Amino acid sequence: MLKFFTTFYNGFLDRVKSLLGSFDPPNSFSWQTLIMLSLFSVFMAWLATGLMRDLLAHFGCIFLILGVYWGTTANKALRIGDVPLSPWITGAITSIYIFRAFVGELSPKALIAWPLISAVIAALPPCLDENFKPKIPPKEKRQNLALLLTSQLILSCWFQFYFVVQNWLIEYPTLLTDNFRQSAFVVQMPTLEVVNIPQVKILPRGISILDLTASKLKDELNDKPWSDVERVLLPKKREELLRKITNQVKEEMKQEIASAQIQIKEDEFWQVEYKNISMRGSGYNLELQALWQGPRSQSEPYSITKSCQITPVNEQIGEESFQISEVKCNPATGWGVGESFAATQ
Template structure:
């Protein structure tokens, strides 16, 4: 399909190179000018076809590109009536959130605090991130490695606030990085009929915030 315009131009130009009894001949100056216009126009069409397929491949391999702003693009028009999916970083963070909740579910508070220490936290989140990427991996989609996952934790009340940030390192229309944030509150709770020494951890995560979800968070 990409080269069909050029093939059509070649077929259309063949008669201009044939004379009587199908002998080869040089086309007249007037016909040469027509050939230049013909091949130039078909070459332009071929280039546009190739560019269209290239954009199509990019959007399949890097779907988060569709979340970006195309208002200033000279080539791509976003159809507003078709809602775009959230950036793929949201899928990574949501998958990590599910695993985090499983990790802290009904764990002794002392064990929870140990896991929140910097070295242990980095090790835990690295393992969860790797597993999350593995779960959502697809042969067609190549953008997952372009999401940089970082974390930060702060003391909040009697517990801790854990923030996981997913920053988009791929192509974008703005010089600033786009990012998504998952904020989870981890508190110490006491199950009913249990002594205080048997306190456990409870984790509650807020809805995702950031690029493509609500207002953009620029890192």
């Protein structure tokens, strides 16, 4: 056992010495010197305070960027074919430094800017002479530079497009219910099936809006004297009631979003309509319809319908019998619940 630990300890020391030896500057003018200056600046920044700390930290990052670019450029093994990886490695560090130091956070913009920063770094050597003065690149390199810049611009646009789509899915979760089969850019990834764990079906937010609307309708009309309910269901009173319920639903949905601290913006694109009330037996039938007017794959708005029945029931209290109202609502049907369909105009 002692021999094992001795061998392990010696091997660990050899690896540490080998690692430190790779950073041992062969002379004062080398990339290893810049890395050492970077580490020294960071250490001194850790000891300093105020403006001096920030200044030393900036110098440490600049020395690191220059040292990494020099070292990776000198390493001929860091290539894919004839393309050196040095500009992209340096560009990644530069992008992180810029957005950390000047923007204050490492946001998705750092990834979006990374290809463009890398392209600029890769294009600098042909555009600078030995004295670091600007020059016109040779003719044989101009085509490659144009291809480099345009390809990195396209890559940056694709990164931007990815984050735009992800933000849409956060702000408009109903988009997850839509069909992307016709899209040339967006692919909906299938959900992984886990044994004994049922898959969660993603439903449009309009269903929650209709459920809350139906709940408010029950609070207003359920267990009320039938004669009062019939008066409320007259056209003028009905419009006032439905307007009141709509405002209550909007306010509660806003409070739900605020309490959950999420950025959902799609509620304003849900339009709730109340179809004309119709007689059904001895009672009434009221259809609630939510129309999705937001981003969608079809030109027509999608609709979800919820049907509520308002009927009289006999209530017996002692020897006295009278009628009260009972409100029952069916589950929502339509887009995203069963088979998707567009609203008929």
